[in-house]
Amino acid sequence: MNRMGVTGLPVVKVVRAILIFSLFTSPAQARDNTATVGQADKKPVSANIIKTEIFAKPGHFGNPKISPDGERVVYRQQLGGKPYLTAARLYSDTKKRIAIPDNVDLLWYRWAGNHKILFSVSAVVDTSRGQRRHTGLYVTDVNSGASITLGRKTQGYDGDNVLYVDPTGTYILLSMQRSIYDYPAVYRIELENNEITRVIRRQSQIWTWIADNSGVVRMGLSQIGGTLKIHYRRAAGEKFRQIGKIKEKDDLEEALLDISHIVSEADEGYVLSNKKTGRFALYKFNYLTREVGEMVFGHDENDITGFNLNDSGTALESVYFTDSRDRIKWFDADLAEHQRKLDKALPGQEAWIQSKSRDGKRMIVYVTSSTDPGSYYLYEPELKKLAWFASLNDKLDTEKLARTEYVKYDARDGTTIPAYLTLPKNRPAENLPLVILPHGGPFGVRDTLDYNTEAQFLANRGYAVLQPNYRGSDSYGEAFYKKGSGEIGRAMQDDLDDGMDWLVGRGMVDPDRVCIVGGSYGGYAALWGVTRNPERYRCAASFAGVTDWDKQLSYDGRFLRSRYEREWQDEIRGDEEFDLDTVSPARLVAQLERPILLAHGKKDSTVPFSQFKFYRSELEKAGKDAEYIVYESEGHGFSDSENEKDWLDKLEAFLNRHNPAY
Structure with a gap:
């Protein structure tokens, strides 16, 4: 990565080794370390091959978030x-490490005030009823080191539906069921001791509650049959009243499902709607009358995927979308200017303001590209300083990496597929x-x-790689979905x-030298590809892939939900009479004619390990050509670089046997 500065915005090189943070030292040491930077088809020779251990992410550092007061950073490692x-x-050597409990997947984390995570x-x-996915919440005080579990002792499967976090870190609002047979109520939970107070009682058929940025629960959404009902109030002292019914085919259905932020103390706000163009755009919206007003921001080809209000919840701060790459449009003038300076200082890269202190004096900036796994910077605008403090993989020689190109092709029915x-x-x-x-x-x-x-x-290693955004992929509009x-x-x-x-x-690819590889749903597509079309694919490799749809959707009915559909049956079945077994690899092992590599993490809570076990059992009974890898400590992805290296090594060896690059 080329780290260059511009006049007025120096890029400061702080460290070149991951997990060695010069920023986390004394101020005097930090000043000493600061320095302004100016400005034919043959098997490749070994010098051009990057070792597998370098590709495997060292340390698995990532996703730093700055505290509201700008004094601390929390990151995963x-x-x-x-x-x-x-x-x-x-600028200190003070650290507090929080061990994640065993046998769980970390989903997300954030600051709650300046001292709690x-x-x-x-x-x-x-x-x-079989295996189910359960989520839960923890809070840790970084001053005392004390950690507690949040929520009820008995509750539904979803224990992390946080509606609001108090800026001082005193409490949260949590939507939670008392049991799996109940509708959710909203509770205030004290972060000091898990003291629970119900603030909104459960109401029949209301499954979704929405709060504004001042901590007032303003809206509830219920669905009976094919009708969505909206329950609304403007202020905390008012009662909820039903303000409308939206039938399943109503134009506003999708828009109402994307009211993710409500402007504090106002009936006017914003909504993402695809009513007018078939693509989600941001519009002004009246919560009380349900009237969609003028468009605030839209894109000619792609959906607007989200928007943010400012910290007080009173004004629009940003919208984000993806065309060939992820992008953000700032409505805050100061942040827009910061973005302009960052883009100028880091040409050819994507620069993202990932988190910022409440006063905006310190920001975490993430910088990446198709040939750079990414680096993190501390940006202090008033000091005109951009300090690089960590890389996700600084050992990679980016000159040896290949550029990725955004392309499009036509499917057999004429649909244009981006890839x-x-x-x-x-x-x-x-x-190739x-x-x-x-x-x-x-x-x-x-x-x-x-x-x-x-x-x-x-x-x-010598392969052409195609990553299709097949139909149904996010951000391409309703028709594509x-x-x-x-x-x-x-x-x-x-x-x-x-x-x-x-x-x-x-003429770019040899039709007799094609394999398919993927993870999660991509792992399913790989296994299904060689099962359905063995004449096309020489082999398939799957990590954490779904193998039996009935079992997966019984485990987690939300696995296939999107912004367009509330029921997974619509996503996968299409026709209610459609038999899921006819597209499940584990049910059709007799058809399998090609070798497969099957890997899974035992701690996976997204696609449970039972999917792997059931498929392996069926494959072994049928005597099929399959290799198996079990990662005892992994979930739905790799957290240990040694395991990731092992996967890449075994994937390379598998491909060399069944589809060699040279």
């Missing part, structure tokens, strides 16, 4: 094979071996121009096959 949250005081985890629980193509460096783009790398999800997710470890690893609804294992899979045909037709 891996130490000794165990996950931690580490809170470090800037709130974090969510998920786990697999055994019930009389990302990464070609190996120093090799003619003719008759291909790996198709579908993303997870499948709904509400898409690939972008961000750095992708597997894509770069495979390209470095609906073409994917009910098409899992069918038209969605056709889009992957058609991407292969497009590259073959251009």
Whole structure:
């Protein structure tokens, strides 16, 4: 990565080794370390091959968030094979490490005031109805080190639906069921001692509660049959009243599902609606009359995926969307100017203001590109200083990585499919071996121009890599989404096959040298690809892939939900009579003719390990050609770099046996 500064905004090189933070030392030491920076188809020689251990992320540091007062940063890291949250005081050697409980996945974390860290985890629980996914909350005081569990002793499966966090860190508002058979109520939970007070009683059929930025619960959404009902109040002292019914096919259905932020103490605010264009855009909105007003911001081709209000909840701060890459539009003039300066200081990169102190004097900036896994900077605008304090993988020689290109091709039914193509460096783009790398999800997710470890690893080994944003992928509008609804294992899979045909037709790929690799839903697509079309694919590799849809959706009915559909049946079945077994690899092992590599983490709470076990059992009974990898300490992804290295090594060896690059 080229770290260059511009006049008035110096880039300060603080450290070149991950987890060695010069920013987390004394002020005198930090001043000493500050310095302003100015400005043919043959197997590749070994010097161009990047070692697997370098691709595997060292330390797994990531996602730092600055405290409201700007004095501390909390970040995720891996130490000794165990996950931690580490809170470090800037320009000091003071650190507090929070051990994540065993046998859970860390979902998210954030500051609650200046001294407390709130974090969510998920786990697999055994019930009389089979395995289910359960989420829960913890809070840690970084001053005392005390941690407590938040919520009721008995409650529903969702224990992390936080509606509001008090800026002083005194309490939160949590939407929570008393049991799995109950509707959720809203509770105030004291972060000091988990004292619980109900503030909104449960109401029949209301499953979703929404609060504004001042901590007032303003709206409840209920659904009976195909009708969505809206219950609304303007202020805390008022009673909720039903203000409207939206039938399932009403134009406003999607808009109402995207009222994620309510302007404090006002009936006027904003909503994401696709009513007028078929793509989500940001409009002014009257909560009381349900009237959609003028468009505030939209895009000609892509959905607006979200928006933020300022800290007080009184004004629009930003909207974000993705075209070929992720983008943000700032409505706050100061933040827009900061973004302009960052973009100028870091040309050719994506610079994201990831978090900021409440006074805006300190910000965490994340910088990345398709050939850079990313670095974090501390930006102090008043000091005109941009200090690089950590890299996700500083050992990578970015000159050896391949550029990723945003491309489009036509599927067999004429639908245009966006995709990302990464070609190996120093090799003619003719008759290349291909790996198709579908993303997870499948709904509400898409690939972008961000750095992708597997894509770069495979390209470095000599493969062309195609990442299709198949129909149903996020941010391409309602028409594109609906073409994917009910098409899992069918038209969605056709889009992957058609991407292969497009590259073959251009002479870039050898049709006899194609494999498919993926994780989560992408792992399912890989397994289904070789099961459905063995004539196309020589092999498949899956990490954490779904193998049986009935079992997965019984475990977590929300797995396939998106902003467009409230019921997963609409997402996968399409036709109510459709048999999920006909698109489930575990139910059709007799059809499998190609070798597969099957890997899974035992602690996975998104796609449970039972999906792996059931498929392995069926494969072994049928005597199929399969290799198995079990990662005892991993969840729905890699947190240990040794395990990630092992996966990449075994993936490379598997491909070398069944689809060698040279």
